[in-house]
Amino acid sequence: ALDGRPFTVAVKPAAEGFTIRHRGAQARVLVLTPRSAELHDKLPPKQAADTSKxxxxxxxxxxxxxxxxxxxxxxxxxxxxxxxxxxxxxxxxxxxxxxxxxxxxxxxxxxxxxxxxxxxx
Known part of the structure; x- marks a missing residue:
């Protein structure tokens, strides 16, 4: 429950964590060791592919x-x-x-x- 109201989500295993879906929203949740989390913070952000053409x-x-x-x-x-x-x-x-x-x-x-x-x- 969230704020006293029940809700449902779909949870699927994903690399290093889970993918959680609720209605139209989707989030990726990482489950990491402290050292792995430290290394993830050092990774540059992934650039989105240019699909404008x-x-x-x-x-x-x-x-x-x-x-x-x-x-x-x-x-x-x-x-x-x-x-x-x-x-x-x-x-x-x-x-x-x-x-x-x-x-x-x-x-x-x-x-x-x-x-x-x-x-x-």
């Missing part, structure tokens, strides 16, 4: 259509793909203007969440 799949699913080709000029909001997940078709749109550098999967391919669909030059 990529269109990523927001979910695992099946590529229904991939609507762009290498060399094509794409504008913000333009449809680049349709991903089917849980029997729903999701239109994936470009979040920036650009020229298509590479195209990842083809229609009929399965994709994972955060898989690169299209990369801009």
């Amino acid at each position: 990529m269109v990523l799949s927001p979910m695992p699913g099946l590529v229904v259509t991939l609507d762009v080709v290498v060399g094509q000029e794409v504008k913000v909001g333009e449809q680049v793909a349709i991903i089917e997940a849980m029997k729903m078709q999701n239109i994936i749109r470009a979040e920036r203007d650009g020229t298509v550098k590479t195209v990842g999967p083809q229609a009929g391919d399965s994709v994972a969440a955060d898989e690169v669909l299209v990369e801009f030059a």
Whole structure:
């Protein structure tokens, strides 16, 4: 209970600790020896990958259509793909203007969440 109110969380083992989920929030909890904690404090923060020139799949699913080709000029909001997940078709749109550098999967391919669909030059 928290502040006298019961709640439920999902706890999964993870490297050096646990991953805890509650509703839409997720946290990683480390369980370390004092020496290991001291060494963790010395690690530089992990830099997030630059995905600004990529269109990523927001979910695992099946590529229904991939609507762009290498060399094509794409504008913000333009449809680049349709991903089917849980029997729903999701239109994936470009979040920036650009020229298509590479195209990842083809229609009929399965994709994972955060898989690169299209990369801009």
